Amino acid sequence: xxxxxxxxLMVAIPTVFIIIVLSFLIIKMAPGGPFDAEAEIDxxxxxNLERAYYLDRPIWEQFWRYFTNLLQGDFGxxxxxxxxxxxxxxxxxxxxxxxxxxWAIFIGAFGGIxxxxxxxxxxxxxxxxxxxTVAMTGIAVPTFVTAPTMAxxxxxxxxxxxxxxxxxxxxxxxxxxxxxxxxPKIGVIARITRGGMLEVLRANYVRTARSKGLRESIxxxxxxxxxxxxxxxxxxxxxxxxxxxxxxxxxxIFGLPGIGRSFVEGAVNRDxxxxxxxxxxxxxxxxxxxxxxxxxxxxxxxxxxxxx
Amino acid sequence: xxxxxxxxxxxxxxxxxxxxxxxxxxxxxxxxxxMRNKSAVAGLIIIALMTVTSIFVPILSPKDIQTxxxxxxxxxxxxxxxxxFGTDVNGRDLFVRTFYAGRISLAIGLLATAxxxxxxxxxxxxxxxxxxxxxxxxxxxxxxxxxxxxxxxxIILVTxxxxxxxxxxxxxxxxxxxxxxxxxxxGQTLSVKQKEYVEAAKAIGLPTSKILARYIVPNVxxxxxxxxxxxxxxxxxxxxxxxxxxxxxxxxxTSWGLLISxxxxxxxxxxxxxxxxxLFLTVTLFAFNFIxxxxxxxxxxxxx
Numbered sequence: 234x235x236x237x238x239x240x241x242l243m244v245a246i247p248t249v250f251i252i253i254v255l256s257f258l259i260i261k262m263a264p265g266g267p268f269d270a271e272a273e274i275d276x277x278x279x280x281n282l283e284r285a286y287y288l289d290r291p292i293w294e295q296f297w298r299y300f301t302n303l304l305q306g307d308f309g310x311x312x313x314x315x316x317x318x319x320x321x322x323x324x325x326x327x328x329x330x331x332x333x334x335x336w337a338i339f340i341g342a343f344g345g346i347x348x349x350x351x352x353x354x355x356x357x358x359x360x361x362x363x364x365x366t367v368a369m370t371g372i373a374v375p376t377f378v379t380a381p382t383m384a385x386x387x388x389x390x391x392x393x394x395x396x397x398x399x400x401x402x403x404x405x406x407x408x409x410x411x412x413x414x415x416x417p418k419i420g421v422i423a424r425i426t427r428g429g430m431l432e433v434l435r436a437n438y439v440r441t442a443r444s445k446g447l448r449e450s451i452x453x454x455x456x457x458x459x460x461x462x463x464x465x466x467x468x469x470x471x472x473x474x475x476x477x478x479x480x481x482x483x484x485x486i487f488g489l490p491g492i493g494r495s496f497v498e499g500a501v502n503r504d505x506x507x508x509x510x511x512x513x514x515x516x517x518x519x520x521x522x523x524x525x526x527x528x529x530x531x532x533x534x535x536x537x538x539x540x541x
Numbered sequence: 542x543x544x545x546x547x548x549x550x551x552x553x554x555x556x557x558x559x560x561x562x563x564x565x566x567x568x569x570x571x572x573x574x575x576m577r578n579k580s581a582v583a584g585l586i587i588i589a590l591m592t593v594t595s596i597f598v599p600i601l602s603p604k605d606i607q608t609x610x611x612x613x614x615x616x617x618x619x620x621x622x623x624x625x626f627g628t629d630v631n632g633r634d635l636f637v638r639t640f641y642a643g644r645i646s647l648a649i650g651l652l653a654t655a656x657x658x659x660x661x662x663x664x665x666x667x668x669x670x671x672x673x674x675x676x677x678x679x680x681x682x683x684x685x686x687x688x689x690x691x692x693x694x695x696i697i698l699v700t701x702x703x704x705x706x707x708x709x710x711x712x713x714x715x716x717x718x719x720x721x722x723x724x725x726x727x728g729q730t731l732s733v734k735q736k737e738y739v740e741a742a743k744a745i746g747l748p749t750s751k752i753l754a755r756y757i758v759p760n761v762x763x764x765x766x767x768x769x770x771x772x773x774x775x776x777x778x779x780x781x782x783x784x785x786x787x788x789x790x791x792x793x794x795t796s797w798g799l800l801i802s803x804x805x806x807x808x809x810x811x812x813x814x815x816x817x818x819x820l821f822l823t824v825t826l827f828a829f830n831f832i833x834x835x836x837x838x839x840x841x842x843x844x845x
Contacts, residue, residue, distance in 0.1 A: 381805035
């Protein structure tokens with residue numbers, strides 16, 4: 234197991250490095266710099282600015298400077314908010330995004346698995362069709378439709394919940410964003426769970442277990458769940474990534490001070506260091522998540538070759 | 542023989558009871574299976590209608606998408622005023638705008654998917670056909686790109702290239718969404734290149750480019766049909782995300798995402814501005830997903 238983790242890390246670390254190089258290059262290729270303001274800047278001032286941010290140096294030197302700073306946890310200064318470092322922006326925004334995202338994944342996984350199992354056990358019944366219709370709706374209706382709609386209904390018409398802002402992390406402020414993020418996850422996970430369970434319920438060993446006269450609850454809990462849920466586990470890696478990108482939109486709609494919103498603002502303002510810092514953070518997180526999912530997948534299903 | 546027997550049984554159960562030997566070709570059988578799937582056929586009809594109306598409604602309607610009328614600012618949907626879907630903050634007719642937006646959204650979805658399809662097929666078939674070090678290198682590249690969250694990658698590309706036109710928007714989406722396609726095609730190529738006809742083509746000395754174009758590509762594309770169908774709604778959705786965030790389609794053009802974004806600003810006073818574009822977008826996404834599911838079931842009749 235340790236060997237496997239080590240080998241995976243040997244792949245993951247170069248991947249992160251390549252992503253750093255890639256996003257650095259893409260952003261350097263961009264036409265228009267951060268100082269192309271509406272007003273003409275004096276060439277001398279511009280030169281000074283560029284010197285201050287090392288923009289006059291050769292590109293490999295800029296990259297090396299950026300990379301070595303990165304290793305020390307220094308993501309650079311924001312070009313737009315001169316008094317804030319990218320690390321500051323991330324430290325302030327990340328807890329917001331992480332809280333929303335983790336809750337959404339948690340609710341999405343449990344809600345989806347529960348609905349999927351119910352649907353699979355009552356295959357082709359009204360309950361099954363009902364659950365699958367709800368799941369399909371959760372998948373097909375985009376979050377930027379569900380989120381404003383929920384804000385409209387629960388916030389404005391019923392007046393139950395605040396429609397925007399963070400409120401210092403008050404529960405009431407988190408309910409709508411989490412619900413909007415979790416909804417599509419519930420749908421996808423319910424569908425995957427149903428498919429996985431149906432496949433396993435047909436397996437020979439489940440038939441054997443039933444014909445031995447085991448109680449249905451034991452057949453389900455002990456014999457089918459573990460194998461039936463492996464597809465869900467392998468989906469959770471990409472799902473976490475999905476929640477992260479979904480949060481970009483959600484944070485925008487609900488006016489939450491997370492890093493998703495900083496990312497979009499950075500992209501609009503060509504604030505390269507902010508955009509790069511957040512991209513690298515997300516990519517690293519996704520790689521780590523996939524690693525964890527991959528390992529737990531192998532634990533759940535011993536048939537998956539451990540050495541590969 | 543037993544295998545064929547089982548197959549026949551399945552087909553017979555699948556088709557009419559007591560049909561006995563099924564003389565239909567596999568393609569015909571798949572087509573029949575698809576046509577019996579009610580939701581898939583409904584999806585197909587909806588997409589056909591959506592396409593036709595979004596092409597012709599803006600042409601035939603007496604109102605223009607930019608015509609501003611100050612007497613009818615934010616007027617609710619009504620038959621009497623002639624504004625069936627109501628008007629926006631500038632008094633522009635939402636009915637025409639919604640169909641016009643459909644044009645852009647559908648076009649971007651299709652074009653982005655076409656680009657992803659082309660890159661994926663070319664990349665995947667080259668990687669699979671040549672194998673060896675080139676294959677592992679190309680797949681390594683895919684793995685790295687997979688680690689980047691799609692929407693982030695697209696947003697970076699769109700910003701860097703300065704998204705002021707829809708051309709850049711769909712190029713960027715297509716340029717990012719080909720990874721899974723390439724993997725499917727590569728896997729298929731690995732098995733197709735073992736076939737006798739490919740060997741025969743090699744034996745008569747056909748150049749590799751021709752073998753790829755004539756024998757590999759036509760035989761691997763069928764494997765990605767379902768994925769392509771399911772990628773169209775994903776790309777429509779990505780475009781709307783971008784437009785919603787203000788990074789995609791820009792005024793005076795419009796798309797469903799942009800309309801929804803404008804609608805969600807005004808939802809307090811004018812909920813119809815959010816409702817109609819959202820309805821159209823959602824119905825379209827549903828329809829494409831149903832078609833994709835129907836195709837998958839029709840082409841791969843293992844019951845799920």
